[in-house]
Amino acid sequence: MSPGEDGLIGIPFPEHSNELLSHLNDQRRTGLLCDLTLTSRGARYPTHRSVMAAVSLYFRRLFGTEEGHGEGGGGFSVCQLDCVAPDALDALLEFAYTATLTIPSSGMRDVLRGAQLLGIQCVADACRDILGETAEAEGETAEKQRAQHLATESMAGRETGVEKGSRRKTDRKKVKKVESHHINSSGLNPPHASPISHPSPASDSIRSLPSTQPPSPEQEEHHLNSRQNGDHRAIREPGRGAALNGELLHWLHERPRIAHPPPGPTSSDKLSEDDEMEGFGDNGMIMGTTSITTSAAERGVATSAVGGGRKRKSQTPQQCPVCQKIIHGAGKLPRHMRTHTGEKPFQCSACGVRFTRNDKLKIHMRKHTGERPYPCPHCPARFLHSYDLKNHLSLHSGARPFECPLCHKAFAREDHLQRHRKGHSCLELRTRRPRRGPELMEDGRGEGGRRDQSNSLEALSLQAHSSAFLHPTVRDGGSGSGAGPPLMFPGDERSLAFQAALAQLGPHGLAAYPDLFLRRLELRGGREEEGEDPGGTHSPTAQRDHWVDEVEDENGEEEAEEEE
DNA sequence: CTGGGGATGGGGCCC
DNA sequence: TGGGCCCCATCCCCA
Numbered sequence: 001m002s003p004g005e006d007g008l009i010g011i012p013f014p015e016h017s018n019e020l021l022s023h024l025n026d027q028r029r030t031g032l033l034c035d036l037t038l039t040s041r042g043a044r045y046p047t048h049r050s051v052m053a054a055v056s057l058y059f060r061r062l063f064g065t066e067e068g069h070g071e072g073g074g075g076f077s078v079c080q081l082d083c084v085a086p087d088a089l090d091a092l093l094e095f096a097y098t099a100t101l102t103i104p105s106s107g108m109r110d111v112l113r114g115a116q117l118l119g120i121q122c123v124a125d126a127c128r129d130i131l132g133e134t135a136e137a138e139g140e141t142a143e144k145q146r147a148q149h150l151a152t153e154s155m156a157g158r159e160t161g162v163e164k165g166s167r168r169k170t171d172r173k174k175v176k177k178v179e180s181h182h183i184n185s186s187g188l189n190p191p192h193a194s195p196i197s198h199p200s201p202a203s204d205s206i207r208s209l210p211s212t213q214p215p216s217p218e219q220e221e222h223h224l225n226s227r228q229n230g231d232h233r234a235i236r237e238p239g240r241g242a243a244l245n246g247e248l249l250h251w252l253h254e255r256p257r258i259a260h261p262p263p264g265p266t267s268s269d270k271l272s273e274d275d276e277m278e279g280f281g282d283n284g285m286i287m288g289t290t291s292i293t294t295s296a297a298e299r300g301v302a303t304s305a306v307g308g309g310r311k312r313k314s315q316t317p318q319q320c321p322v323c324q325k326i327i328h329g330a331g332k333l334p335r336h337m338r339t340h341t342g343e344k345p346f347q348c349s350a351c352g353v354r355f356t357r358n359d360k361l362k363i364h365m366r367k368h369t370g371e372r373p374y375p376c377p378h379c380p381a382r383f384l385h386s387y388d389l390k391n392h393l394s395l396h397s398g399a400r401p402f403e404c405p406l407c408h409k410a411f412a413r414e415d416h417l418q419r420h421r422k423g424h425s426c427l428e429l430r431t432r433r434p435r436r437g438p439e440l441m442e443d444g445r446g447e448g449g450r451r452d453q454s455n456s457l458e459a460l461s462l463q464a465h466s467s468a469f470l471h472p473t474v475r476d477g478g479s480g481s482g483a484g485p486p487l488m489f490p491g492d493e494r495s496l497a498f499q500a501a502l503a504q505l506g507p508h509g510l511a512a513y514p515d516l517f518l519r520r521l522e523l524r525g526g527r528e529e530e531g532e533d534p535g536g537t538h539s540p541t542a543q544r545d546h547w548v549d550e551v552e553d554e555n556g557e558e559e560a561e562e563e564e
Numbered sequence: 565c566t567g568g569g570g571a572t573g574g575g576g577c578c579c
Numbered sequence: 580t581g582g583g584c585c586c587c588a589t590c591c592c593c594a
Contacts, residue, residue: 329575331581339573359584360572387587388569415589416566571591579583 024051025097036077038093043086045093049077055096057119084114095123105324 027033027048034046052059059079081089088103088110095101101123103111112127114120317326318333322340327333335357338344344354346361350368355361363384366372372382374389383389391413400410402417411417 325574327574329577331583332574334581336574356572358582362584363571384570386585390587391568412567416568418589420566567594569591569593572589574587574589576586577584579581 021097021099024048028093028097036079038089039078039080039082040084040086040089041082043089045089047093047096051096055120057121058117060119081114081117084117085110088114092118092120092123095120101126 028046028051031046034048036047036049036052038045038047038052049059049063053063054060062079084092085107087107091101091103091107091111092114101111108127112124115124115127317328319326320333320336320340322337325336327336338356344356346355346358347353348355348361348364348368350365353364355364366384372384374383374386376382376389376392378393381392383392400412402412402414403410404417404420409420411420
């Protein structure tokens, strides 16, 4: 490897993330390098600003705001979070440092509340899913409580706030952000929800603020419906009481509405017009895509929510008493339960094979009847399943939309890419640095081979926790913002917390994140001004392709250098 | 290791 | 609300 290769070789260390977390957790337990102490009702939790900024949107915004003061993360800080129950805070910290959330069911609500307050989306989602039904029951009361809180709440004193240092309040704007941030602590305002914050004299102690409740599914539904009905103003205008409060509450558990690529920096000013970005565009924060790995389910919800044409079916999620999993869809719980009981009530009359589901039996029966209802239009092949046909069709088209970002090998199927990624061949190939171009062109860059980065990167999307450590803007590269928003935003507060997190991760940490790796290439190439949309197109896909091509061109150039 | 077929479980839509 | 049907993601197995 030549010196010029820095940043180009991505050698994944799958265990690194875990080890890193483990070490950080050790440091936390021993207080080593801890530069932030969270307190809750007397309990103190030493932690690391970088970690908290990486895992929590709340802190990300908070520290991003503070960076402007030159604090640089060097000052020892105390953040009083009395609004988060100590047990919940403890659980959330455990999650942050271990990727595992361990909580008693009785404490679920507190954890949910804390996750919402701190902007830990995946935890909030998980808790909310589990609490879905019961939260509904409390919805009305909680709503009233929040409305009352909003009317009466006031800022917690700065001495309880984030920085106990002597940082001057030179920037009223920034102070205001922190203030609204504290409202968040009580009324669940987002740190940047300034348009609807209620700055008030810092008189009340944060401890005096009653605890808050997470929004119920009904509230979310109401909110969603409002959005769907185009009634955006109703929930955006300040001073709308409960409805406004609902909007405030929504900021942290904003789910991805759709899989379409979030706009890059160049289109951020359009965010406010986008349904999914509503309420955040004015902050320039890409919030609607906070969630990380959009599951198929989430994408489904997203589609129905934004598609406009489809109504969002009111589904009452049911919780599996065995695995606690929330099963969506009416009548789906019995079906799910059979996966636990092993009950297979549907038996094939021909061969006696039993199935847990009758639709599977029906498909199975096609074997006996010879029915293959999915014929390939290009060849005589016929298939039992539609997805088999889909897979098969990729053979005809030659499309290999799933490409390994490390070795650039392209696959026709996502699961094959995943399998490839799990193995070591990828690492091996990449280390050898085979010639790229022609091979790739044959494999996946043909007509249909215009790689679908959306799928490709999405397939490589990080595990939930790891993703939670990535800045949303970066994570969203997987779902399409890959329009090439730069990894860092010079002068942008978003970058600072993220950089801090990266610093904590170290260079190897980056290698563990494929899409990050790609973006690092871009940065390294001195393309920070990418945000200016140099390609002249605002098409996310076009931009992404353009961007990826340039990255590869860059690789090619460096290979040439290497040969020299 | 890769390509391909099949199995499994979950969610959405519809009745 | 339950269930049928379908699609999807993922996993497993085999050549």
